[in-house]
Amino acid sequence: MPQSLLTPTALRRASLDAVLGYAWEADAVTASDVIENVGLTRSTAIDVVDELVERGLLAELPNARAAGEYQKGRPARRFSFLADAGYVVGVDAGRARLTATVADLRGETQAVRHLAADGSRDSAEDRRRDAVRVVDDALAAAGITRSEVSALCVGVPAPVDRNGSSPPHRDDFWRRMNPSFSELFGRWAPIVQVENDASLAAVAERAVGAAVGCDDFVTLLAGERLGAGVWVDGRLLRGAHGGAAEMVAFDHVAGVEGAWGLGYRAAELARRALAKGSLPSSSALRELDPAVIDGKTVLTLASHGDAGAMVVARQVGETLAVIAGVLASLFDSRRIIVSGAVAAGAAPVIEAALAALPQELDLPAPEIVASELGADIVSVGAVRAAVEAARTGVLDLPRFVLAS
Structure with a gap:
């Protein structure tokens, strides 16, 4: 809204929001910083900063001279955002x-x-x-x-x-x-x-992971079940009921046939191979009780070069290529991020997916990367x-x- 159309009350609130937002990210601010970065007059800047101090959101710091950063003239008043307010x-x-x-x-x-x-x-x-x-x-x-x-x-x-x-x-x-x-x-x-x-x-x-600075990406939670968070043109998609990119769609996709996650698929494929006796004799999976085989175990073994686990990882990677191909075709994504606890062992799966992905797309293929934010993402x-x-x-x- 143009400033000329703002009421005095709305203009004041806009000034408070702008100064607070600037101070929220800064280590310390002065009235001059506010004038330069927010665009307020000196009198308004000083008045707004004082109000934020009174509200308990900013605190006045020792002045620049006391902090040893200023030698001559009148020292500027310095303020900091109170993160523990x-x-x-x-x-x-x-x-x-x-x-x-x-x-x-x-x-x-x-x-x-x-x-x-x-x-x-x-x-x-x-x-x-x-x-x-x-x-x-x-x-x-x-x-x-x-x-x-x-x-x-x-x-x-x-x-x-x-x-x-x-x-x-x-x-x-x-x-x-x-x-x-x-x-x-x-x-x-x-x-x-x-x-x-x-x-x-x-x-x-x-905010802090593999999509910093990226406006078009999909975050794929892929442990037991698939879930996708989709950003397009710098905005998170939601949909009318919050169901944008709902993974039940993969029930109808050949080569995926369901919203089961990568960890779940790795464990299931390993159990089937063990039951069939098709695992290489050197594979550590042969020594495990099927009841204790989980996705983390299989992918960890694959990352360490276990022959049987690597076969499973390649199969899961081919499925991931189909999933990534569908998502990238729908949303024209630059990056697919495999996230959650499964990401720690996803390297062999991602390697196989990248090899198969070009066959799934007409658009340029997205990157597929593993998240580093762990299970608490x-x-x-x-x-x-x-x-x-x-x-x-x-x-x-x-x-x-x-x-x-």
Whole structure:
């Protein structure tokens, strides 16, 4: 909106938002910095900075002379953003494991807590109880109370619309995974977001991972089940019901036939090969109980050159090539990022996929890379989303509103 159309109140709010956003990222700021980088007059810059100090979001630092950085003339007043003025919580509410990360307003981690859940008992009541428990455990570990939380974001293995709700599903799985988390945490957290877990993985990759500076990419959560967070033209896709890139589409794709993840596929193929007796005699997989074979074990062995595991990895890689080809054809992506716990052992799978990928595409083939953000990537993305939500809404929170 042009400044000439802003009311004095709206103009003031715009100035506060702009200065706070600048200070949020800076180590220290002066009025001159604000004038140069935000475009305010000196009197407005000084007035806005003083108000942010009064609101408890900025603090005045020792002046430049006292800090040994200024020798002559009148020293400039210096200010810093108070990252510990509030805190955010990022939650990965997976089906079998929940993770809560508490961070300050700049996203610096204060505490992380994990909670194993019984995936076979995924009732709404169980999910709500477990989510509250892991969040409260993380807050206690950080020495932070609920009243100090400015924003909270939860990632769930389900589509999520703009209101934080999940649509109906044939067996109501999505709503069991997201049992009104917005309402649950909204009872005490002033800003609450609920998002699809793969979308939050994409947020994490764009902020601090393999997609920094990339506007067109897909983050593929690929452990037990497939999930995709898609960025196109610098924007995260959501869809009318939060179902953009819903992986059930792969039920109908030859060579994939389902939304099973890469880890799941590696374990299943290894078990089948073991049952058939088709594994090379040198393969360590021959010595394992089929019940303990999992994707991590197979891919770790493949990365170490185990002949049987490498055959499995090549097969999984050929499937990944089909998946990447479909995603890249639909979204014209520059990069496909294999994310989550499975990424640590994904190198042999990605190598095989890259070899097969050109056959799947007419468009230029995307890169396929492994994430370095580990198993907690969804929680990392939830923290980043909560930080951004706090930046947008912190000035309206009661604890930062000036008394009349």
